[in-house]
Amino acid sequence: MKDFFKVADLESVLEYAYDFPRVETEEVLLYKSSQRILAADIISEADLPDFARSTMDGYAVRASSTFGITEENPAYLTVKGSVVMGKSPPFSIGQGEAAGISTGGMMPDGADSVVMIEYTELIDETTIEVYKSVAPGRHVVEVGEDFCRGETILSNGQKLRPQETGLLAAFGKERVRVYKKPVIGIISTGDEVVPIDKSPGPGQIRDVNTYTLSSLVQEAGGIPVSFGIIQDDYDSLFTACSLALDQSDMVLISGGSSVGARDFTIDALSALPESKILAHGISISPGKPTILARAAGKPLWGLPGHVVSAIIVFSNVVRPFIEHIGGLSIQNKKIVASALLTRNIPSAQGRIDYVRVRLIEKDGALWAEPIFGKSGLINTMVKADGLVAIGINTEGIDKGKKVSVIPL
């Protein structure tokens, strides 16, 4: 019999991510930067806004001109003119004076607040009646109120959401330096695996994993590159791994779940330049037979052949590595969803169990219904909305308990 695995726990495997360098950076056009990872701190070169702006349609005034007034006791202000959008007003506002202004208009000198149009009435061409007092600064965005010159507005390692893209536009950044998308080599192994355009013969199956993993890699911000289907023999696997290692930032080898194939994977990974097996088995289920190696300073993975296991290992173990080498160091969304369990889930101690769940709305609450099934059945994953992780020291979770759901 073969040696049993030297199984590592999930936390210590995830720690290895930080041992790998980040990818290079590149400059991209801002309109192509959506969801990319910023590769430099961005310092504001000007105040934003760089002029005081009205946030309402109305009249720019000195607040003191409106103090003490009420609907019964209005003030009458002299209209000096109207602010033209996108122009500097050619007049200033003194005590008892006002200027028409639109949302986004530049505040005239001397004015410190805006009275909403709803609280005014035009009496004649140069006079308005004002029914309501305003405080200084009311309905005005001050110079630098959004961002000040010299401030760090965005940080290296941050993912660019639409609002970050908008902010870069506000500062005129037509181009932005981001991390390159990491190139992830994918090798599918197994004598039984045929390309998807072939009809599988008896005992053969189509190459599900290359497609599933490619899609997962894209979602994680990487570029998948397929290195084809490799037969279960050492030489072919070693050659494919060498090529993939040379042309990728990380390599995923899927399949080879039989004992013999696992041996080839370990042997091929061990023979690569400067190689070290970092984990041979992880204490998670499904996904225990996962292998992590380092060669030429890059991570290589031996993933389970069953597609369900491969997806679970990818989402919980591999993805953080892609994010790390892809430059992500600031996580914006820490949003965790929770649901109530519809039934007891048993679990073995000493490992993390990932249970597929379907989410159901019932009685105004969100319920997680476990989907049990062999990890060789992709239908369980198609039905699933997410995963529930059952901790390493937990024997199971009772019906009705609140659990966190990892989206799929």
Place this chain on the structure above:
Amino acid sequence: MKDFFKVADLESVLEYAYDFPRVETEEVLLYKSSQRILAADIISEADLPDFARSTMDGYAVRASSTFGITEENPAYLTVKGSVVMGKSPPFSIGQGEAAGISTGGMMPDGADSVVMIEYTELIDETTIEVYKSVAPGRHVVEVGEDFCRGETILSNGQKLRPQETGLLAAFGKERVRVYKKPVIGIISTGDEVVPIDKSPGPGQIRDVNTYTLSSLVQEAGGIPVSFGIIQDDYDSLFTACSLALDQSDMVLISGGSSVGARDFTIDALSALPESKILAHGISISPGKPTILARAAGKPLWGLPGHVVSAIIVFSNVVRPFIEHIGGLSIQNKKIVASALLTRNIPSAQGRIDYVRVRLIEKDGALWAEPIFGKSGLINTMVKADGLVAIGINTEGIDKGKKVSVIPL
């Protein structure tokens, strides 16, 4: 003074989505189908798997050959051979017989279960000792256990996640029919708005909204097309709207937040072919001055000029329209995150208030900290992880209450 808006509530605005037709469909290569919306039901043309497979490394046996055996009282089985991966075994298994098999190997005729290798010992070349009984079907995936021939495996309107892509690969679907990505025309308006490569003069600002909206459109599965920055005058706006309407499936007009500009937008939208103003104001905050029109059977939106308002309206109102016309009718993820409020949030009745929140982990719980600030300040959106919606009939939510968080 201008007429006040005829304000519609959010629900009735969202109902209009179903009045608009879906976009055309197209065939794409499977490896380019990630996150696309399936445009046809997929029926399985074969059983999956189409042969019984082992899910473990071990020996294929008849379960009845192992009945009653224990570690103290093992059975001795005759090894007929080993199943070669990807081949049909040239032998069958009778009572008292076994065949070596790897994970994924094809079960030989006559065998109905697999004994894990851990519970066996090879005595000589043709004999194994078995320590543990197995039930029929143990460690075997039966023919059609994943999907049966003739079953609907995926449905029109479903988004293709990695597992769905994998499933299509399993059935050899190299190409897949999906909805085209809806083309969303974007018009930025305002005399004060300059392109981002220009230095804004006094009273001018850069075109933040085109970039922010383009990025939001991409995230929603659409293709953004910019129709430039249009001055605040009726003729220019009408011409731009006509062009955008002709070349897009939906049009977003942003800015024009001053009273005069809003009038131009309404007038231009009203003059388009077969046009109707469906909503002139929505009872949400921020975002109240939003306009929805239909022309030539397509939706057109007048969005607020303030970028924070534009993002909130997009996420909560516009996005469902893009998803609908883009073919999405089955929502896989109903995952809603919740957090506890760090402080009271006041809210006006008669509208839905969207409050930006930052998420903080504290004492093992997730807390939502409201970020208050003018909707002209993009920094509030950059700091935000999500939004909390306060219902139309609610006066506010108290500190410590659990709230749902809409991710940003």
